[in-house]
Amino acid sequence: MNADLFVRWLTSQLLPSLPEPAVLVLDNAPYHNQLREDSRCPNFSTIKADIMKWLRCRQIPFPPNATRPELLQICEQNRPLPVYNIDIIRSWGHEVVRLSPAHPELNAIEQVWGFMKKRVRSSLQRFTRADLHARIEEAKVG
Known part of the structure; x- marks a missing residue:
């Protein structure tokens, strides 16, 4: 953009x-x-x-x-x-x-991204595209 x-x-x-x-x-x-x-x-x-x-x-x-x-x-x-x-x-x-x-606390999307990144980072075993996509999907649900 x-x-x-x-x-x-x-x-x-x-x-x-x-x-x-x-x-x-x-x-x-x-x-x-x-x-x-x-x-x-x-x-x-x-x-x-x-x-x-x-x-x-x-x-x-x-x-x-x-x-x-x-x-x-x-x-x-x-x-x-x-x-x-x-x-x-x-x-x-x-x-x-x-x-x-x-001030990310004033911007809701920054909180969502922070949550998603933390979830993905904590569960990512290998850094492959397939594994990353799987962890992102898991983070969306959880």
């Missing part, structure tokens, strides 16, 4: 089928959190010329002889609020709730 495929599925399949208003709860998958281009800020891997271009485009003043770290600090001070590609959900009349990162 990637952000483009997710947005395509979201706009062609899911959103048209939902009654208004609906609340979509999203985890922290990378394709759920891709920033729109205008919401991105230069980072430590951005070259100095691109940092300066980013600042000029936003009409943010900076000293002409500023070092790269100084420019990055100015960028950070002027970081735009995050706007995500999937925030189009709101334009369809729905709301988005994002789960907190690193």
Whole structure:
């Protein structure tokens, strides 16, 4: 899955089928959190010329002889609020709730995966595809 495929599925399949208003709860998958281009800020891997271009485009003043770290600090001070590609959900009349990162207890599917992995790991004798499938089926039932 990637952000483009997710947005395509979201706009062609899911959103048209939902009654208004609906609340979509999203985890922290990378394709759920891709920033729109205008919401991105230069980072430590951005070259100095691109940092300066980013600042000029936003009409943010900076000293002409500023070092790269100084420019990055100015960028950070002027970081735009995050706007995500999937925030189009709101334009369809729905709301988005994002789960907190690193809090699997708030995300039920993470608890299910944790249970399944523990069951499979504890009963897996050999690591063959057939044995793995058999243990997964056992974990589903048990």
